[in-house]
Amino acid sequence: MSHSHTFAVTVTAITQVTPLIKHFVLKAADGAQMPSFSGGSHVVVVMKGATRVYRNPYSLLSSPNDLSAYEIAVRRADQSRGGSVFMHDHVTVGMTLQIAHPVNLFQLDKLALKHVLFAGGVGITAIAAQLEDLKMGAVPYELHYSVRAPDHAAFADRLLARHGDRVRIYHDSAEHRIDIEGLVAAQPLGTHVYVCGPTPMIGRVLASARAAGWAESHIHWEQFSAPPVGDPFDVFLKKSNVKVSVLPDQSLLEAIEDAGVDAPYLCRGGVCGECKCRVLEVDGVLVHNDHYLSPEEKASGTLIMPCVSRAHGKNLVLDL
Amino acid sequence: MLIRGIKSKPVYTPLAPDLGGRTHLLVGFGVGAEPLTRLMADCTLAGVTKASRRLLYVTDKSASMAMHEMMRHADAGEVQLFKDSASLLSEFETILKASIMGTRLYVAGPEAFMGLVMRIAARFNLNRDEIRAEECGSPARRVHCIHCRAATEDVTTNIVQCVDCQRWLVVRDHYSRRLAAYMGVMIDAEVPGELPPIEEVFV
Numbered sequence: 001m002s003h004s005h006t007f008a009v010t011v012t013a014i015t016q017v018t019p020l021i022k023h024f025v026l027k028a029a030d031g032a033q034m035p036s037f038s039g040g041s042h043v044v045v046v047m048k049g050a051t052r053v054y055r056n057p058y059s060l061l062s063s064p065n066d067l068s069a070y071e072i073a074v075r076r077a078d079q080s081r082g083g084s085v086f087m088h089d090h091v092t093v094g095m096t097l098q099i100a101h102p103v104n105l106f107q108l109d110k111l112a113l114k115h116v117l118f119a120g121g122v123g124i125t126a127i128a129a130q131l132e133d134l135k136m137g138a139v140p141y142e143l144h145y146s147v148r149a150p151d152h153a154a155f156a157d158r159l160l161a162r163h164g165d166r167v168r169i170y171h172d173s174a175e176h177r178i179d180i181e182g183l184v185a186a187q188p189l190g191t192h193v194y195v196c197g198p199t200p201m202i203g204r205v206l207a208s209a210r211a212a213g214w215a216e217s218h219i220h221w222e223q224f225s226a227p228p229v230g231d232p233f234d235v236f237l238k239k240s241n242v243k244v245s246v247l248p249d250q251s252l253l254e255a256i257e258d259a260g261v262d263a264p265y266l267c268r269g270g271v272c273g274e275c276k277c278r279v280l281e282v283d284g285v286l287v288h289n290d291h292y293l294s295p296e297e298k299a300s301g302t303l304i305m306p307c308v309s310r311a312h313g314k315n316l317v318l319d320l
Numbered sequence: 321m322l323i324r325g326i327k328s329k330p331v332y333t334p335l336a337p338d339l340g341g342r343t344h345l346l347v348g349f350g351v352g353a354e355p356l357t358r359l360m361a362d363c364t365l366a367g368v369t370k371a372s373r374r375l376l377y378v379t380d381k382s383a384s385m386a387m388h389e390m391m392r393h394a395d396a397g398e399v400q401l402f403k404d405s406a407s408l409l410s411e412f413e414t415i416l417k418a419s420i421m422g423t424r425l426y427v428a429g430p431e432a433f434m435g436l437v438m439r440i441a442a443r444f445n446l447n448r449d450e451i452r453a454e455e456c457g458s459p460a461r462r463v464h465c466i467h468c469r470a471a472t473e474d475v476t477t478n479i480v481q482c483v484d485c486q487r488w489l490v491v492r493d494h495y496s497r498r499l500a501a502y503m504g505v506m507i508d509a510e511v512p513g514e515l516p517p518i519e520e521v522f523v
Contacts, residue, residue, distance in 0.1 A: 113445050187421045190445030213342030213422025217447040 039130035040106035054083035059126035106222035113190030120197025149173035224269025227251035270308035284313010326493035341424030349429030350382035430457035435500030464501035
């Protein structure tokens with residue numbers, strides 16, 4: 001199923017662009033053109049570590065108009081399961097990786113009359129490719145990009161060179177903050193807002209837009225959650241008749257895959273809904289970490305997103 | 321004969337305040353005065369301020385003098401009355417050009433009128449979650465001739481002669497939001513002049 005959609009790419013360049021972010025250029029191992037994509041897409045990168053396989057989603061930041069290579073940027077997260085650390089410490093130029101075909105869960109609205117984009121930190125990646133799509137069109141757009149300090153402004157020069165005064169950079173270190181409330185308060189009809197960045201920034205943009213009366217169809221955001229580390233637990237997959245133990249630094253989906261059961265997935269970040277699974281029995285509590293299920297669905301205890309969510313308790317039975 | 325059961329036929333629901341909005345634009349025609357009056361009362365109950373409401377209304381013979389007076393003194397921050405649809409639509413477009421995000425549109429009246437209002441709203445990218453519409457008044461249709469592209473107004477029959485190319489058209493339930501009209505397709509192409517019975521159906 002999902003796994004067979006991967007293809008081999010060669011890492012052709014690696015650059016440390018900020019103290020925490022590395023930039024990777026990937027080309028098709030067979031020399032062919034990369035599959036086409038639209039701004040806002042991500043790919044899942046499969047990393048074969050010494051003891052386990054990591055599959056992490058990364059937004060494509062290169063131009064959708066240049067299919068000679070894909071570019072991704074990876075922020076090092078030391079306190080996580082290890083995918084980003086693997087990308088930083090073990091991936092070298094010339095190495096071959098498997099990646100899945102691009103999927104876009106953060107699309108530009110094609111009928112918008114104006115686009116206002118907010119990015120924070122490594123969240124710039126998905127937005128950078130969207131800007132390339134917008135540059136080809138005639139619809140006005142503006143980016144407000146917030147970073148910790150000048151040396152953390154990944155791709156700032158490149159963005160300024162490509163988009164000029166449509167891009168504004170803000171430095172937290174200089175107490176230079178984006179006036180999000182002011183910016184969303186007086187936009188013309190037909191404006192769409194997009195945000196990708198740290199959780200508080202997404203929260204502020206959503207809250208400000210809603211407070212200004214924006215309808216949901218004009219508000220777009222993306223945040224991949226890394227599956228949080230948690231307590232180990234066991235799960236029984238009823239259809240497959242397999243019992244699986246989930247380790248503390250392993251996601252439920254990864255444990256299911258390690259057991260040889262082919263479960264559906266797309267984003268691996270709790271966003272898309274593809275891995276949604278029915279919970280047949282649970283003795284304990286489900287720990288929902290996704291952005292997909294509604295509060296009612298989460299409370300019902302009958303559905304779980306194995307890519308980011310876990311369970312606490314003695315018994316969990318899934319319809320897989 | 322009539323071609324029914326096409327999904328593009330719009331579905332309308334009774335107007336209710338959208339508390340998410342900050343500016344509320346109410347647009348009505350004829351007997352649309354009734355749902356708009358009810359809406360304004362519901363807005364007040366729900367805490368939507370009078371100042372945030374703006375009303376555009378055009379009367380016609382379907383509305384009584386009493387309704388017209390009711391609209392003149394409507395409970396809105398600004399009230400504008402028009403003698404015909406064209407001048408209302410022109411003012412409506414001017415207002416949208418100057419409007420900002422946070423605006424909600426409420427439309428009440430016959431479908432043919434509401435379609436023209438919503439066609440303008442669509443040009444400003446007002447989406448379905450920003451527009452509410454309640455149908456009342458004449459069910460007469462605006463029919464788009466798919467052959468010459470002219471619009472025939474106030475169609476009440478299942479079959480109608482195109483105002484421009486004179487072809488006989490059967491009125492389908494296939495509705496276009498972009499054109500604000502139902503599709504009319506030539507009915508006697510095989511045997512010119514051979515028409516099924518013409519019946520009053522949209523009355």
